[in-house]
Amino acid sequence: MKRGVPVCAVRDLVKTYPAMRGRRGAAQAPAVRANDGITLDVHRGEIFGLLGPNGAGKSTLVRQLTGLLRPDSGGISVLGHDLVRHPERAARLLGYLGQESTALDEMTVALAVETTGRLRGLGAREARAERDAVIDELGLADLTGRALKKLSGGQRRLACFATALIGERPLLVLDEPTTGMDPVARRAVWAAVDRRRAERGVTVVLVTHNVLEAESVLDRVAVIDRGRVIACDTPGGLKEMVSDEVRLELVWRDRPPLEVPEVAALEAAAHASGRRWTLRLPADRARSAVAAVTAGPAFAALDDFTLATPSLEDVYLALGGRAEGLVKA
Ligand SMILES: Nc1ncnc2c1ncn2[C@@H]1O[C@H](COP(=O)(O)OP(=O)(O)OP(=O)(O)O)[C@@H](O)[C@H]1O
Numbered sequence: 472m473k474r475g476v477p478v479c480a481v482r483d484l485v486k487t488y489p490a491m492r493g494r495r496g497a498a499q500a501p502a503v504r505a506n507d508g509i510t511l512d513v514h515r516g517e518i519f520g521l522l523g524p525n526g527a528g529k530s531t532l533v534r535q536l537t538g539l540l541r542p543d544s545g546g547i548s549v550l551g552h553d554l555v556r557h558p559e560r561a562a563r564l565l566g567y568l569g570q571e572s573t574a575l576d577e578m579t580v581a582l583a584v585e586t587t588g589r590l591r592g593l594g595a596r597e598a599r600a601e602r603d604a605v606i607d608e609l610g611l612a613d614l615t616g617r618a619l620k621k622l623s624g625g626q627r628r629l630a631c632f633a634t635a636l637i638g639e640r641p642l643l644v645l646d647e648p649t650t651g652m653d654p655v656a657r658r659a660v661w662a663a664v665d666r667r668r669a670e671r672g673v674t675v676v677l678v679t680h681n682v683l684e685a686e687s688v689l690d691r692v693a694v695i696d697r698g699r700v701i702a703c704d705t706p707g708g709l710k711e712m713v714s715d716e717v718r719l720e721l722v723w724r725d726r727p728p729l730e731v732p733e734v735a736a737l738e739a740a741a742h743a744s745g746r747r748w749t750l751r752l753p754a755d756r757a758r759s760a761v762a763a764v765t766a767g768p769a770f771a772a773l774d775d776f777t778l779a780t781p782s783l784e785d786v787y788l789a790l791g792g793r794a795e796g797l798v799k800a
Contacts, residue, residue: 513674519677520679521695527697536554588601609660629659641674643675718780723748723773726746737764
């Protein structure tokens with residue numbers, strides 16, 4: 472499919488945080504290559520996800536996209552603007568919700584949203600009208616007079632999301648927007664994103680390490696690991712990469728009974744986390760593994776087991792990613 476010029480094009484982006492000299496006697500923190508040659512295109516109206524565990528380099532990437540951090544090398548183009556040469560243009564082109572936003576903490580919700588609107592060039596009346604509309608849309612009406620710093624984590628996040636929306640930028644860059652939110656707030660966020668995409672063709676770049684969220688809301692996903700894009704496709708396309716496999720989870724009561732030969736034979740293929748083993752196996756091997764562990768001496772040591780079709784997490788593991796930083800809920 473021909474898709475035209477991408478809204479956001481990233482080319483071979485490299486960012487290394489320099490080594491930090493330790494204070495007297497303390498160890499030196501080595502340099503970290505947080506982005507190691509990232510290339511991707513995001514198209515108009517896409518909800519494009521960056522998925523990866525803690526420390527993969529997602530926030531580093533979006534902070535460069537938003538003009539807040541300068542890359543060592545590589546290119547970033549947003550709506551035809553070169554943001555490496557002109558990072559100051561980012562504020563006009565995109566709305567950004569970072570992981571931490573304390574700048575507006577002293578303001579009330581209403582003032583924070585309105586002020587952001589004014590900073591984005593809205594006139595006074597327009598800013599107030601958009602403020603009221605966004606606050607209503609997100610269900611924040613009861614909190615308008617409260618200072619951001621006095622809100623709960625999830626409420627505060629939702630209020631900051633409101634500030635990212637005001638001024639209706641054509642690109643939204645959202646770094647884990649729903650962290651700490653209850654299901655009602657989450658739904659409000661996804662509905663607001665969807666509406667802007669449907670009505671205005673707004674494009675969204677979204678950082679997440681939540682696999683379930685990624686599967687349900689994203690059009691395409693770049694899987695990031697150690698500063699590199701290790702795969703990029705639709706969630707369905709990524710899952711097809713491992714579609715002949717199923718995921719078998721075995722939870723042992725105590726420790727796995729490695730003295731049972733059938734269990735010992737599975738150990739090499741298992742990803743162990745506490746009492747839980749996760750295995751990705753071809754369907755027929757998974758069936759025989761279940762038969763082996765649900766009969767005989769292994770069964771006494773087994774607490775629970777599940778067989779499931781692959782998830783994005785399985786794709787991620789199959790690609791050689793590390794599972795620890797991905798969350799499933
Ligand atoms: N200001 C900084 N100085 C030095 N190293 C940094 C800095 N910011 C991030 N890093 C390191 O760069 C790497 C990538 O970090 P980054 O925050 O981009 O990851 P992330 O994928 O967003 O992780 P998370 O899911 O935890 O937010 C990590 O090893 C991190 O420790």
